[in-house]
Amino acid sequence: MLNSLGREIPEYIEGIGKLEPFQGALTKLSKGWMDEPTIPAPNKAYLPHQSKLCNSLEEAILRSNPHNGMTVSFHHHLRNGDILLVQTLTILHNMGIRDITLASSSLNECHDPILPYLKDGTITRIYSSGIRSQLGHAVALGVLDIPVVIHSHGGRVRSIHTGKIQIDLTVIAASAADCEGNATGSHGKSAFGSIGYAVIDARYAKQVIVVTDNLVNFPCIPLSISQNFVDQVVVVDSIGDASKIATGTTRITNSPMDLRIAKLAADVIENSGFFEPGFAFQVGAGGASLAVAKFIREKMKTKGIKGSFMLGGITSYCVDMLNDGLFETIFDVQSFDATVSNSLLNNRRHIEIPAALYANPFNCGCITNKIDVVVLGALEIDVDFNVNVITGSEGKVRGASGGHSDTASGAKLTVVVCPSFRGRIPIIKKRVHTIVTPGETIHVLVTERGICVNPAFPELEENLKRAGLNIKDIHDLEIEVDKITGIPAPLEYTDKIVGIVEYRDGTIIDVIHQLKEK
Amino acid sequence: MWAQVNQQLLTMKPKIAAQSGTFESSDVIFLIEPLPENSGRKLEMSSTVMQQFGENFKRIIVEMLDQYNMTDIHLIAKDKGALEPTIKARLETAIKRSLDEQEGTLK
């Protein structure tokens, strides 16, 4: 069946179930409730003064009723410094557990060591916001029989509420925890800041293990994860490589190209009509989409504009702007460096939020609903403004849906920043390989060769043209880029589906076909 | 006999080993070596965008080798996503260097 963007979606997939095709960004939401029923959280009881402490991760896992076909979940706040996911799966594998569903909020290069488990049937299903590196490449080549499910951050919460993802065991890394399992990421030698992605797992998993390398005296403050959800606590020497988790501060890029694009994007924002006192702002964590903050900061100072809050994906640059008095509040679902963790710990206006409050559309309004301006990247974008952030132009799975479609759907102004081509590969295409974020939620594309406004927003285009910005028709820009790079030969795929991409409301916006590698 | 000599007069062979280009992204390296008589053309091509532009890459190389009538040549090409004018420039440079015919430079 075709979804509303013209992508072919199967009606049913073995191992996943019935699929609902995407029918527009706000179609399901405008009903006012979610059709799918939610499942209850686990039913537990605990006697007073019990010990939850385990001597080792292995012991804790043994006690957590491991069984074939179980679903194991993790958060990805440790980024490329994580070691627990690999450790846990190795332990399960060595126990002889098979047919595992892996539900990590995202997957990084540091998780490549589990590739053999995808090949030998230890892991048979994956739910994730992103897959990269060797895992991503293997997935694209069809290493699993059942397609992986790519979801947004908000969508993951929804999936857990509805039982689409039924977590048997969650292993929550924490940089500080007490003997009862109160846990946080905001301090400790391996501090990583917000632990927002793990909150839903703690609530719904049948078994919750908190793992820390820093056992503190009861109580561990703040109670980012609270003890009433935690079954077991394990103390280890290290939860990960601190240098890869969160170092120092995040620098604004020096790349002239990224800075150029960022400057143009800031000009767009300034003249969009949304750069007003009290505006709410979200930027990315690096490259051009972070550099925009530098130019917006200057403009805010020059024009004397104070914003309301920043959201994300928070880097030290955002903290600087908070401390400058340019914004009143930061809502932090993921912290990218040590300065951010510190600010989260010490500044009451730097607020840790769980993924549900951040981006789940099925509640009384997540915070992405209140964003005015968001700046996002793209691996590819097409002439209908659909964005791909999951598959590269060579067909490899190497990105993440993340908060992309969540924030784009809420923002009054969604700005996509990217170069018009990278190396010899065009980024602006007639049709992207994989749609993650639908064009109807994208307002402007900013490249170094021109700015393209979604024709659905003529007033915005007028504002920008009047400000003298270099506005081009996206079709013209696409042709211009083709002339520069030449037209790439199309990739070859088989009929086998290796991944399905969920929109945040649970409908399927696209599928990923198996890549034919030569 | 007459046709054979004619053919030999028309084709060009590299006189010396030559190289052009850099390993930088968006650039391409060409290495040329002469081969013994009647070896034809031995082409080894690799590219970071082989999937998308391999055909185009090969076509440019073959066309320019034809244009200069090159034979008995071993050509290694390592591309990192160079655009067409860059590929052509680097190849022309390597060919001219291999023919010991480059002007206006130090060797």
Added chain:
Amino acid sequence: MIQQGGVYGADSILLDLEDAVALNQKDAARILVRNMINVIDFYDSEVCVRVNHLSTPFGLSDLEAIVPLQPSAIRYPKTESAEEVAELLQIIEKIEDRHGLPHSKMTLHAMIETAMGVQNVFDIASKFDRVDAITIGGQDLTADMNIVYTPDGAGIDFARKRIVMAAKASHIDVIDTVFPDVNDEEGLRKETEYAKKIGFTGKAVINPRQIEIIHDVFTPTEEEIRKAYRIVKEFRANSAAGIGVFAIDGKMIDAPIVTRAEYILKLANVTVG
């Protein structure tokens, strides 16, 4: 990277065959630049090519390859005398003749980088219609003078001013040397403000990140534009009524002030309606 040159909003892009290119790569650079000029779109930026000096084994080949492509201008390094320029133009014109090209389209930017060049700069700047800009090469000049480059530019200050004067007397553009420290934005701004103050009409850039600051310094402010608009408008009204000298806000407005106001409007691309 040449292929991205046009996206930064520079007024002019310099493609360099001279000092940026190693001696055994001159052929490669020449062929690459030749290919790129033909094909790459540089949008609103003018394209300029710096060739090697005719006294080198490379200069003539550069001209043979580049002149037929007719970039906006050719930049000639280490220009020391009007005789040199005459010789250069002769060669350029011969090449243009061979290709059936006019002698009037492509212009010449002379680089003054030696003490002798500084001494002869007025001749260089004034004698030839095709020379429409001179630039100062600070690094080479300090080397030629056998002094050390200092951030305050003291050693080349006389040269700067002499070059500017020659340019003004010849009614052509004059471009200041590059500011080498890419990370020192304050220093760049200061040096650019000084250059503007003493009469330079532009500044050379070593990294695209420098463009915005230089544009900021050289671009008239809104206030300046408004004032200039008013001056030119009232001047025209008064002229039409036969009045030569008039006052705005108690200040006398005479011819030189009007000329300066017209220049500001021209820079800002504003016409008086």
